[in-house]
Amino acid sequence: MLELKNISKYYDQHKGIAHLSVKVKKGSVLAFLGSNGSGKTTTFRILLGLLKPSEGTILYHKRAIREYPSTLMGYMPEERSLLRDLKVFEQIRYLARLKGMEDALIEVRMRKWLEELGITHYRNRRIAELSKGNQQKVQLICALIHDPEIIIFDEPLNGLDLENVQLFQALITYLKKQQKIILLSSHQYESVEPYCDSVLYLYHGDVIFQGDLLRLKQQRQGRIMQFPKQCGRNWLDQKGVLDVHEENGYTTLRVDHERTAAMIMKELMRDDIYEIQVSLPSLRELIRGYMDERAH
Structure with missing residues (x-):
């Protein structure tokens, strides 16, 4: 060692x-x-x-x-x-x-x-x-x-x-x-x-x-969500959504907590959207989170 x-x-x-x-x-x-x-x-x-x-x-x-x-x-x-x-x-x-x-x-x-x-x-x-x-x-x-x-x-x-x-x-x-x-x-x-x-x-x-x-x-509370893009929906209005990225027909959200991810998932499923991925933050997003905390 x-x-x-x-x-x-x-x-x-x-x-x-x-x-x-x-x-x-x-x-x-x-x-x-x-x-x-x-x-x-x-x-x-x-x-x-x-x-x-x-x-x-x-x-x-x-x-x-x-x-x-x-x-x-x-x-x-x-x-x-x-x-x-x-x-x-x-x-x-x-x-x-x-x-x-x-x-x-x-x-x-x-x-x-x-x-x-x-x-x-x-x-x-x-x-x-x-x-x-x-x-x-x-x-x-x-x-x-x-x-x-x-x-x-x-x-x-x-x-x-x-x-x-x-x-x-x-x-x-x-x-x-x-x-x-x-x-x-x-x-x-x-x-x-x-x-x-x-x-x-x-x-x-x-x-x-x-x-x-x-x-x-795993220690970070935030999560990353990806699902098919829905027209006319402004996800930044949703409480707990920190960032939105749309590309190739998909929406990617960075949310503040796994509870927020679970709530959004329920909304999507009510709209018959089931192609949903929820993942841990990437290394880049991990760094961003720590540096954002330091800045505040």
């Missing part, structure tokens, strides 16, 4: 992160969420030993993380950090050697990951010649080739099209089965939500909420 205990980082009077405590089990994904400047990358740099915390400790299996070799972690930064004039195989081999890997093992694992990510045919191409998405895949291989136990992905979906987002999601599922600890940040909530076990939302260095994602959703 990875444990961050009361981690804070201050730059003179400026707060980078304050009193962050969290535990992450093997085989699970923790998503660090928040706008730019909220403290996500600061936390990652502290984990990697690139920054020293102002206070707090980081433990892995109850030992200080600084006692472990650098191969414990794999890191894919948000910004491209590749040497553009190198060929793909040269870039991967260079970084793998820095992790102490022998060339024979590097070659075996490189072939595996190039094939897994569908870029074997780019092996001898210069980094500069690759698309942003394929450069991202090369960075991914560099982060994984030494088989780290803890993997940090900082905005990993940047530059990926839908097909490659799905490929990344499949990769996360594979890494979870390998009992890796995965920490990631992303603004693409819909894409990361399906495989996140827990989330932590930061705002200007403060933790706004954190915990098991499903449990957080």
